[in-house]
Amino acid sequence: MVTIKKIAEIAGVSRGTVDRVLNNRPGVNAETYHKVKEIADKLGYEPNMAGQMLAARKKKIRLGFIVCDTPVDLFFADVYRAACKKAEELKTYGVTVHFYLIKELSDKVIAPLLREAEEDDLDGIALVPLKMSSVQTFVNKMNARKVPMVFFNLDMEDVQRLSYVGCDYYDSGKVAAGLISLVTREKGKIALATSFDEQSPAFRQRLEGFIKELDEEYPQIEIVNRDSNFVFQKGDYSNILDVVKREGHLEALYIINPGDYSICEEVEKLDKERRIKIITNDVNNKQKSFMDRGIISATIGQQPEKQGALPLQILYDFIGLGIEPANQYLTELSIHIKQNIAGKV
Amino acid sequence: MVTIKKIAEIAGVSRGTVDRVLNNRPGVNAETYHKVKEIADKLGYEPNMAGQMLAARKKKIRLGFIVCDTPVDLFFADVYRAACKKAEELKTYGVTVHFYLIKELSDKVIAPLLREAEEDDLDGIALVPLKMSSVQTFVNKMNARKVPMVFFNLDMEDVQRLSYVGCDYYDSGKVAAGLISLVTREKGKIALATSFDEQSPAFRQRLEGFIKELDEEYPQIEIVNRDSNFVFQKGDYSNILDVVKREGHLEALYIINPGDYSICEEVEKLDKERRIKIITNDVNNKQKSFMDRGIISATIGQQPEKQGALPLQILYDFIGLGIEPANQYLTELSIHIKQNIAGKV
């Protein structure tokens, strides 16, 4: 194994010099720089993680994790849990993680929380870049301060960020289309439904991928409400139920953003013979019970554990160990049915 | 954070003594032992991994990884690849991994390979406990020598082993039943097919889980060849094809152990209208192409990467860091369709 010490011996310089070269720190003669660099490259130097971690403890890295924490956001509850676990693990390496819990999705509630985060002078931040003015302002400020940020669950263009951890929503829609093709045997009428979330463009991307895949691969499947009437308001599913009633033989329903999932029960009441197969997103206890009862047929997960843990790991690796992350880490679009959901919730 | 040094200070002894106590090494006065132990417990001492890893390099741990490597075993090719990657990673910690590649599944070929492994005097071994005399003998010998072993892909009862990494085949069969219920809309005729593998009881367990779940949850689905005629011989699919021909309207086919997958093409030739939905196991390039062509509808994966990497990690953690593993680590039964298979192969 190639160590700094070994390189120093071969190059005939001190360990300090080699360290300066490898970490691109100033104060090295150009000639020695090249000599050392060459040897290191040739021997294939890779810093030893154990040593790095041990040394990194002195840095006392402070990270922030901003996430919503409301009874209805079951997905983010899982994310939060995973982040807590990772935070505990990182303690050993001298890292402290500050959590900022969003209790309500309004600028009024979020703004003071983010002000707090600003003042805490963090070394790195993980957050969902919601399309809200308070969040946008915060992101811009942190960018100006050069504080590294990792986005999770949602990406944002035209903004400097270290990395993104989350799913590809367009592909998620395509997977939904594939599932619809399975349960319909590639033909028949189906419908769409979603709640509207102005803070996130995710459902639009899912919709796009879904329609694209269905049109291209399964032309015999007809979406009865593809251009209108698929968005329901919180608690009021009348327009969706009307569609279900109007169409005699609906084979399946893709619920993109189910809200609190009660729409599933409403649809089932209209569908005594259990003809309509419901496909939806994410995995949680409420869904699990609906699956057990045969109300939901399949669901598409997006690894909340990874979305909680990886951003913190990325920030630590970058700040503590100098490891550049990839531009994005896409979570797997896992398919869950009644039989393989047990261990997930 | 609680360190050995801190405990030593509080207890008024040296670090060496604390180390002896924490690692249950002999040569400590009973009284000091209890005093130190108590303090460590009270403060909740957790060994620092970075420190341990740094120190563990001196042990020069030697691990063995025994796996089959033939053109037809696509699943184990993925396992092997993952193990190689993990071995590379472990090099940093002073671990060398010796690979023993089984080129043919016969005692004649395997016996000398395992003899080699015996002589290499390994500190720990990862292998599939095949039901073959050469393997059984080897396992017993290693057990007598108290060499820790981790089994992957297949577990074995009545044998001391450190841990098992692989799927639950019974549950795998249940997931297959769930998929069959999806593609059939819970009714109609389906058929079974599998190649026979005497070295592994896996397909029997899958079969059991499949039938159990189908009988209990989906009584309207009929397995036309549930008691006979579902095992095909290598390259000869006549009995299965006869079943397909005989039954006019087969909705689906569950191929448990597909062999080289060519059976899928044969079935498709008989099924011009693409009525029969094929469900099978594992994920690889051959399958992917069949999925793209619509020949296979869905497949159930069992995380070959995890089966390759985790056994080595477990052995290192145990031998190098003294971390006791769980009794088993079940891999996820992931469902793959055309749309979410891209990144997997």
Place this chain on the structure above:
DNA sequence: TTGTACGCGTTATCAA
């Protein structure tokens, strides 16, 4: 510009 020395936490070895 370069070298030296210490500390991080754990383990092993040698001395007492």
Place this chain on the structure above:
DNA sequence: TTGATAACGCGTACAA
């Protein structure tokens, strides 16, 4: 039975 010390690889503060 115990203590002291060196070593692992890295980062950095300080000295030259």
